[in-house]
Amino acid sequence: MIEPWHWAISGIALASIPLLHWIAFGRTLSVSGRISALINRARLGRDEPTVEMSSDELMAAVREATIAAFGGAAVLDPEVPDASAALPTRLPMSNHLLFLGGIVVGGLISALAAGAYSPQFALHGRTFNSLFGGSSVSTAAVLIGGGMLVGFGTRMAAGCTTGHGLCGVSRFQKGSLLATGAFFGAAVVVSLGLELLS
Amino acid sequence: MPTDEKICPQMDSCEMYAIFRNSGVLGTWKALFCQATFENCARYKLVRLGRSVAPNLMPNGVLLRPTRKTSP
Numbered sequence: 001m002i003e004p005w006h007w008a009i010s011g012i013a014l015a016s017i018p019l020l021h022w023i024a025f026g027r028t029l030s031v032s033g034r035i036s037a038l039i040n041r042a043r044l045g046r047d048e049p050t051v052e053m054s055s056d057e058l059m060a061a062v063r064e065a066t067i068a069a070f071g072g073a074a075v076l077d078p079e080v081p082d083a084s085a086a087l088p089t090r091l092p093m094s095n096h097l098l099f100l101g102g103i104v105v106g107g108l109i110s111a112l113a114a115g116a117y118s119p120q121f122a123l124h125g126r127t128f129n130s131l132f133g134g135s136s137v138s139t140a141a142v143l144i145g146g147g148m149l150v151g152f153g154t155r156m157a158a159g160c161t162t163g164h165g166l167c168g169v170s171r172f173q174k175g176s177l178l179a180t181g182a183f184f185g186a187a188v189v190v191s192l193g194l195e196l197l198s
Numbered sequence: 199m200p201t202d203e204k205i206c207p208q209m210d211s212c213e214m215y216a217i218f219r220n221s222g223v224l225g226t227w228k229a230l231f232c233q234a235t236f237e238n239c240a241r242y243k244l245v246r247l248g249r250s251v252a253p254n255l256m257p258n259g260v261l262l263r264p265t266r267k268t269s270p
């Protein structure tokens with residue numbers, strides 16, 4: 001059994017990750033967001049516009065469409081500030097792959113270094129075993145079903161424990177406070193409910 | 199993905215967003231779609247439906263065509 005870090009050290013370590021991410025990439029950390037970005041880009045299969053226009057033509061067409069929609073001031077008026085410089089640029093696919101791969105490799109290195117690497121395909125809870133039998137089929141069904149529900153909820157809430165729980169809550173974002181309360185609240189209710197049923 | 203409710207979750211993978219930025223018109227579209235009512239964006243709606251998005255589709259549904267060139 002590994003001795004866990006003191007909660008205060010764990011808290012500082014966790015907080016430093018989104019902070020370093022902000023410093024490195026100028027955007028809030030979100031693991032599910034990076035996964036969605038990766039999947040969307042792979043699914044849509046394009047990195048560059050494929051329309052039959054050169055890049056200059058495309059820029060000119062965008063400016064023309066902007067003027068048509070909002071008038072010349074949208075492009076020409078210096079009083080209309082373009083805050084784009086302060087906004088994050090689109091990250092390349094390799095950046096997402098490196099980041100997500102780093103989570104897996106980092107976890108593995110950490111487990112190996114602590115001498116705690118012993119992968120098992122089992123859920124050991126007493127409640128789980130009494131409710132689902134503890135066979136490998138029921139374990140797989142619960143893990144896959146649970147993973148799909150987590151993915152569905154994450155997309156619906158536009159963020160996961162990292163984006164909402166770590167970054168959003170620390171910035172007092174209303175949506176994140178609500179989302180974090182909802183998913184931690186649901187976890188407490190479900191585990192107490194299962195405990196009662198078992 | 200930023201967690202602010204107002205920021206479009208597609209911003210990171212949206213090709214048009216990068217084009218707005220490079221053509222210097224991002225402020226206008228961002229204020230109306232990308233950081234406001236992105237649910238109304240034609241591109242966002244297609245992604246949500248699982249459909250592919252034409253690279254020349256503007257958030258207001260306009261499909262870009264090459265602009266008329268002046269004669270040389």
Ligand code: SF4
Nearest residue numbers: 206212232236239242
């Ligand atoms: S153009 Fe539409 S899809 Fe792209 S970032 Fe803006 S709101 Fe989102």
